Amino acid sequence: MNRISCDICKDLLPLVKDGIASEDSVRAVKEHVTECEACRKLYENEITEINEETPNLEQELGKLKRRIQIFSTMLLMFGVLFGLSLTASEEMFYNSLIMPVIGALGYVIFRWQAVYQIPLLLLIMQSLINFLGLARGMEYMPFVAILMWVGIYTIFVEIGILVAGLLHFAFRKER
Numbered sequence: 001m002n003r004i005s006c007d008i009c010k011d012l013l014p015l016v017k018d019g020i021a022s023e024d025s026v027r028a029v030k031e032h033v034t035e036c037e038a039c040r041k042l043y044e045n046e047i048t049e050i051n052e053e054t055p056n057l058e059q060e061l062g063k064l065k066r067r068i069q070i071f072s073t074m075l076l077m078f079g080v081l082f083g084l085s086l087t088a089s090e091e092m093f094y095n096s097l098i099m100p101v102i103g104a105l106g107y108v109i110f111r112w113q114a115v116y117q118i119p120l121l122l123l124i125m126q127s128l129i130n131f132l133g134l135a136r137g138m139e140y141m142p143f144v145a146i147l148m149w150v151g152i153y154t155i156f157v158e159i160g161i162l163v164a165g166l167l168h169f170a171f172r173k174e175r
C-alpha cells in the first residue's frame with residue numbers, strides 16, 4: 001500500500017533530485033516508485049539527468065582550469081622575459097614588483113613545486129638573455145653576477161608563492 005499518491009510523488013521528485021527533500025520525503029518517494037511503474041519511469045529519468053549533468057560540469061571546470069593555466073603560463077613567460085631584461089639597468093627596481101607576481105603565477109601553474117621550478121627557470125632564462133645579449137643595462141654579465149641577481153629575485157618570487165599559496169589554502173578552507 002502506497003503512503004503517498006502519484007501527484008505528491010511528482011511534486012516531491014524535483015526536491016529529491018535537487019537533494020533538498022527531507023529524509024521522510026526521500027523514503028516515501030523511493031517506496032512509491034518501487035510499487036508504481038509510471039512514477040518509477042519519471043524517477044529514473046530524473047536520476048539519469050543528474051548523472052549526465054555532473055560530468056558536463058566537471059568538463060567545464062576542467063576547461064576553465066586549463067585556460068587559466070595557459071593564460072598564467074603566457075603571462076609568466078612574458079613577465080620573466082621582461083623582468084630579466086631589466087637586470088642591472090636603471091629600471092630594474094620594477095622587478096621588486098614583477099617577481100612576486102611571477103611567483104604567484106608560478107604557484108597557479110606548479111603549486112608548491114614553484115618554490116624551486118621558478119628560480120630554476122629564472123636562472124636558465126637569465127643566462128639565455130645574457131648569452132643572446134638581450135639585457136638592456138649591461139653588456140656581458142659574469143656567471144657569478146647572474147647567480148647573485150637570480151638569488152635576489154628568488155627572495156621576491158618566494159614571497160609571491162607564499163602569498164598565493166596561503167590565499168589558495170584559505171579560500172579552499174572557506175568552501
Ligand SMILES: [Zn+2]
Nearest residue numbers: 006009036039
Ligand atoms: Zn505513482
